[in-house]
Amino acid sequence: MKYSNKIKGIAAIISFIFSTALYGQEIQVKDIVNDRNISNVNVYNADQSKGGITNARGKIDISIFSNDEKITFRHISYLPVTLTKAEILQDKNIVYLVKSSAELSKIVISVSKWQQDKNDVPKKIVSIDSKEIAFSSPQTAADLLEKSGKIFVQKSQLGGGSPMIRGFSTNRLLISVDGVRMNNAIFRGGNVQNVISIDPFNINNTEVILGPGSVIYGSDAVGGVMNFYTKKPTLSWNEKTVISGSASARYASANREKTGHVDFNIGLKKWGFLTSVTYSDFDDLRMGKHGDDVYLRPEFVARINGTDAVINNGNPLKQKFTGYSQINLAQRIKLVPDDIWEFDLGLHYSATSNVPRYDRLLQYRDDALRYGDWFYGPQRWFMGNFQTQKKGNNTYYDNVKFTNAYQRFEESRNNRNFQDVILNVTEEKVDAISSSLDFEKRFNPKIKTFYGLEYVYNKVHSDGYDRNIETEEITDAPSRYPDGATWQSMAAYASLEYKMNPKFTLQSGLRYNHILIDTDFDTTFFPFPFTEATTNTGAFTGSIGFSWLPNKWQITANIGTAFRAPNIDDIGKVFDSEPGSVVVPNPNLAPEHAYSAEFGVQKRIGSSFDLNFTAFYTLLDDALIRKDFNLNGETEIVYNGELSNVQAIQNASKVFTYGFEFGFAAKFDKRTKITADLTIPRGEEEQADGTKVPLRHVSPIFGNVHFIYKNDRLKFDIFTNFNSSISYNNLAPSERSKAYLYAVDENGNPYAPSWLIVSAKSNFEITEKINLTASLENITDKRYRVYSSGITAPGRNLILGLNYNF
Structure with missing residues (x-):
């Protein structure tokens, strides 16, 4: 018996030595499902005194570890695995990792x-x-x-x-x-x-x-x-072609939405193709039945027999005119020739019909509706994006990504005064080209860097004309922007992630950005005191922060700077910002700079209760704000036939924003939980004389509470959304001048009332391939308007959707 055991022991030793000699000390890390090599796996011992990173082929030499030493393999997308060196070498030098949805x-x-x-x-x-x-x-x-x-x-x-x-x-x-x-x-x-x-x-x-x-x-x-x-094509990872996809249809009662969508994927071993098509048609939106009458739509303008007429709205809950339609197309092509290279082409196209601008159609002048027409022309967007990624474990990078994109934006504004036959039109097109080169490099288990370069070029095409809607005669008119203006951005950045230990991570970064603007102004319609504007400016930005994970806590803090350089809209725009005011160009602009701080705490109590809190503060210096201005010494000019106050974008203010964000989630069991979020923002703008006024884009306090039930086939959520009020005294001056958007308080002043609605939504898995979604929003049919919005929110809204996966 003893002799037999000795023989077995000697045989095991010989087998181990033979396998080690055969395979060496280099091992490979693979995905257990598709057998693909996994690069950038963090490999280290118990005290992290030894370690390394798998290369582009998922390989790493583990000769620095002793045979009985425990080695941990950790990747951000996979569950960690700990094995001894001997166990790995006995398993043909391969370590398999399992993806975790929780980790993902x-x-x-x-x-x-x-x-x-x-x-x-x-x-x-x-x-x-x-x-x-x-x-x-x-x-x-x-x-x-x-x-x-x-x-x-x-x-x-x-x-x-x-x-x-x-x-x-x-x-x-x-x-x-x-x-x-x-x-x-x-x-x-x-x-x-x-x-x-x-x-x-x-x-x-x-x-x-x-x-x-x-x-x-x-x-x-x-x-x-x-x-x-956006969604990416999926590959088959074997010789068999895989075809998959989905088809969806949806209807919503509040605006009679009719949406259809289909996408399909063709997956080969190295190639993947994904096509997506969506079409939506929306009718005029119905507001809620119970609420302030000031939001009702009692009348509207329609053109009858060549004449504008004011029509009584038979259903004042229906917001005439708000409906529009939209189509979205996308094509993605992916090529993965090996474990090192990956190529991805994305083509995206979106186009709307004409979109009525409802808030302008609500405006009155001399107790009569001001506009016969006000709509945005079709908003079109195209993007072609070609991205190349390469994995490589070398001195300069572990991963590199080269992104080149072209975008085309098209939009127009069309407005006509009541009983006027002249439609004022401005059309804009922007060609945008961008290139970026981004690198990732891990030096050891504790230090990782990200760095890169970026270049962006924009060219603006702008035209203005007046069209007689009866005779179709076209006459020249001022364009919104200087035609042919260009905007360029060149930048370099670097960021460092330092994981001092498994519970403390420090991250910092620095960027330099240079901006160039070149514009030529047409003085045909306006006697500008300048014929061109150029900007040649740069800005450094930086940030530093940490994340600390003591037991069941996460504590984060971050400070940083940001900036916004003036663009063509700031420098060269001519438009009517509001009734009786016109914005004119101002070539003497500098970037605005932001200085921010953030502190956050998350706490897990037991195994089922999570709390989070964040405090934030930002100072925006030299803020670009629209203010009263003069053009050649004139504070008023005639624009579109109306004497208008002259305004321009100026580096005229300091802006302060601050606030708090709260959230919690409580799980009662595997099927039920409650979540809640609350955001309390505040903000002020400091005037030239030192006084402070409320900031326009600070929302009211808002939040939600959700009660969620989920089992294997059903998910159900009943929830509330709410906003606090904003009194007249807390409205920004620019909002006070838009009284037609707001309710009226007891003193006759505009203000934004508070509101709360109750809704429910559900998803039922009929079969493995068919899902039904059903929602009932604003169950009590409340009539309310979100702060600063020109359109009243949907009333009771039944949404039904059906999705089929194949």
């Missing part, structure tokens, strides 16, 4: 453009995945953000949606699609509707950075960054 939910990309564990990031990130998007049934990408409960969205018309984040909005927030900035040279300080061009059916996930993001994204990322990541 913690991954964020937007902060560095590369995958990071959310627990390591010192900024607050709102993450919305594809399941949440499908469950919320948003009609547009603006609705997607609003339904998250953490982003406030203003609407001037049904075909729009302008997010507000921590007291900032419009051109102080940056929109990114698949890593490409959507902001262009004519993004304005007024409400921006471009986010609706992104198809919610084609979004895989969304990440919103609350607070500045200029280190990675440059100009405009003052208040936050909204990153939309």
Whole structure:
């Protein structure tokens, strides 16, 4: 017996020595499902005194470890594994990792453009995945953000949606699609509707950075960054071709929405093709039955027999005119020739019909409706985005990404006064070209860097004319922007992530951005005292923060700077900002700079209760604000036949925003939970004389409470959304002048009332392939209007959706 045991022991030793000699000390890490090699796996011993990173082929030499030493393999997308060196060598030098959905939910990309564990990031990130998007049934990408409960969205018309984040909005927030900035040279300080061009059916996930993001994204990322990541093709990973897809249909009663969507994927071993098509048609929106009569639509203008007539609205709950339609197309092509290279082409196109601007159609002059027509022409957006990624474990990078994109934006404004036959038209087109080169490099298990270069070029085409709607005669008129104006941005950035220990991560970054603007002004219609404007300016931005994870806590803090350089809209715009005022160009503008701080705490109590709290503060210096101005010494000029007060964008103010964000989630069991969020923003603008006034883009206090039940086939959510009021004294001066948007208080002054609505939504899995969604929003049919919005919110709204996956 003893002899037999000795023989077995000697045989085991010989086998071990033979296998070690055969395979050596180099091992390979693979995905257990598809057998693909996994690069950038963090490999280390118990005290992290030894370690390394798997290369582009998933390989690493483990000769530095002893045979009985425990080695941990950790990757942001996989469950960690700990094995001894002997166990690994006996298993043919291969370590298999398993993807974890729980781990994946913690991954964020937007902060560095590369995958990071959310627990390591010192900024607050709102993450919305594809399941949440499908469950919320948003009609547009603006609705997607609003339904998250953490982003406030203003609407001037049904075909729009302008997010507000921590007291900032419009051109102080940056929109990114698949890593490409959507902001262009004519993004304005007024409400921006471009986010609706992104198809919610084609979004895989969304990440919103609350607070500045200029280190990675440059100009405009003052208040936050909204990153939309569209769906990617899936490959088969074997020789068999895989065809999959989905078809969806949806109806909503409040605006009689009729939406159809289809997408299909062809997956080969190395190639993937994804096509997506969505069409939506919206009728005029019905408001709620119970509420303030000031929001009713008692009459509207219609053209009958060649003459404008005021028509009594038979149903004043129906907001004439708000309906529009939209189509979205997308094509993605992906090539993965090996474990090192990946190529991705994304083509996106969106177009709306004419979109009535409802808030302007509500305006009266001399007790009569002012406009016969006011609508945006078709809003069109095209993006072609070609991205190349390469993995390589070398001195300079572990991963590199080269992104080249072309975008084309088209929009127009069309307005005609009541009983006038002249339609005033301005048309804008922007060609945007961008290139970025982004690197990721891990030096050891504790230190990782991200760095890169970026170039952006915009050219603006602008035209203005008057069209006689009876004779179709066209005459020249002022354009909104100087035609042919260019805007360029060149930048370099670097960011460092230092994981001092498993519970403490420090992250810092620095960016230099240089901006060039060149414009020529046409003095045919306005006697400008200048014929050109050029900008040649630069800005450094930086940030530093930490994330600390003591037992069941996460404590984060971050300070940083951001900036926004003037664009063509700031420098060269001519338009009527409001009745009786006209904005004129101002070539003497400098960038505005933001200085921000953020502190956050998250706490898990037991295994089922989570609390979070964030405090934030931002100072915006040399803020670009619209103020009274003079043109050649004149404070009033005639514009569109009306004597108007002259205004211009100026570096005239300091802006202060601050506030708090709260949230909690409580799980009662595996099926039921309650969540709640509350945002308390504040903001002021300091005038030239030192006085302070309320800031226009600071939303009221807003929040939500959700009670959620979920089992294997059903998910049900009953919830409330609420806003606090904003009194007349707390309305910004520019909002006080828009009394037609607001309710009236006891003193006859405009104000924004508080409101609370109750809604319910559900998703039922009929079969593995068929899902039914049903929602009833605003159950009590309350009539209310969101702060600063020109359109009244939907009344009771039944939403039915059917989705089939094949």
